[in-house]
Amino acid sequence: MDDAALTDAVTRADIEAAARRIAGHAIRTPLLNAPSLDAAMGRRIFVKAECLQKTGSFKFRGAFNAISLGTGGVVAYSSGNHAQGVALAARMAGRPAVIVMPSDAPAVKIANTKGYGAEVVLYDRANESREEIGQALQAERGLDLVKPYDDPRVIAGQGTCGLEIGEELPDGVEEVLVCCGGGGLTSGVALALEGRARVRPVEPEGFDDVARSLVSGRREANPKLTGSLCDAIVTPSPGELTFPILQRLCGPGLVVTDEEALRAMALAWTHLRIVVEPGGAVALAAALFHHEGDVAVVASGGNVDRETFVRALAYV
Known part of the structure; x- marks a missing residue:
């Protein structure tokens, strides 16, 4: 697929269709x-509470959105949040x-995924490929593979978050900061807000492949896949x-440290009670410690x- 086709793989019309599809199902x-x-910060900060x-x-x-467009059983790979989303959406669709999950994923995410009724297959993140395991299960069982970010159906669904932000974003707020792993949420929100606000991806220090890719103009890879508290957004490289x-x-x-993320968690609890x-x-950490002026951010997961939460609250 050439660059033009990749750029047009998802459109605003796809996002609007996804919004109609998930209405009454998503919050x-x-x-x-x-x-x-x-x-305290001397500027306005708006937080889209996807947590x-x-x-x-x-x-x-x-x-x-992806599951509503398919049929039959599904397979997905995820460190936890996509896992839970797919598990519940599949259960709702019958x-x-x-779900293929790393063995070092937070226990609460593994437990919740199982609780939503999914079969969980664990793997060693450092030595095994989740993509290979997922593709093998897809072929063996005839399942629909729902990728965590490099799937047009998924990108369109995530973009509905951006549509909602655009409908409520106050005048004078011209940038929206988004937590970024493989880029599904960030690209979807950017498409939804095109012409309304500039979107900027935010990543943890040491896993800033998207920031580096935007500078170099090519898809950069992270040298490692573990080592950050921000496990939900640690991915190998931006999606194709x-x-x-x-x-x-x-x-x-923008890039933040694990400590800054913990401090942001504490401030979110103190001021917003989330x-x-x-x-x-x-994204909130970047708004607090690396940004000037009014801004909106996506608090992408809770x-x-x-x-870890007790550790964050030590900063209160």
Whole structure:
């Protein structure tokens, strides 16, 4: 597929169709604002609380859209949030789901995925390929593979978050920061907000493949796949489908440390009373510590284990 075809793999019309498809199934999450946080930072910060979405993250949007367009059983690979979204969406559709998850994924995410009725297949993230395992299961069992970000159906579903932001974004807010792994959410939101606001991807330090790719103009890879608290957005490289969209529409990437993500989690709890996981807090961390001016951010997920949340609350 050439670059032009990749760029046009998902359109705003696809996102609008996905919004109609998920209406009444996904939650329309609020765009929150805390005057106390604005006063402390000296600017307005608006937070799209996808941590309040079904299964605790934006991933339900893309999973439901993809599954509603397919038939039969599904297979997916994920460190946890896409896993849960696919598991619940499949259960709602009455379809079996097999989820390939890393053995070091947070226990709460593995337990929740099983709780939604999916079969979980664990693998060693450092030594095995989830893509190879997923493709093998797809072939062996005749399943529909729902990729976590490099799937037009998924990107369109995630873009519905951007449509909602655009409908509520106050005047004067011209940038939206989005937690970014493979780029499904970021590219979808960027498409939905094209002409309304500039989207910027945010990643954890040491896993900033998208930021580096936007600078170099080619898809860069991370040297390792583990080592960050932000496990939900640790991916090998930008997606083949997502990168051309990111390259066309997004501003420069931002990078935050694990400590900054923990501090952002504490401030989200203190001022907004929402629970955000580290990977879901990086956009807020960038807004707090690496951005000037009014801004909106996506708090992309809230599936955090107790130990990590207690660690974050030490910053309160």
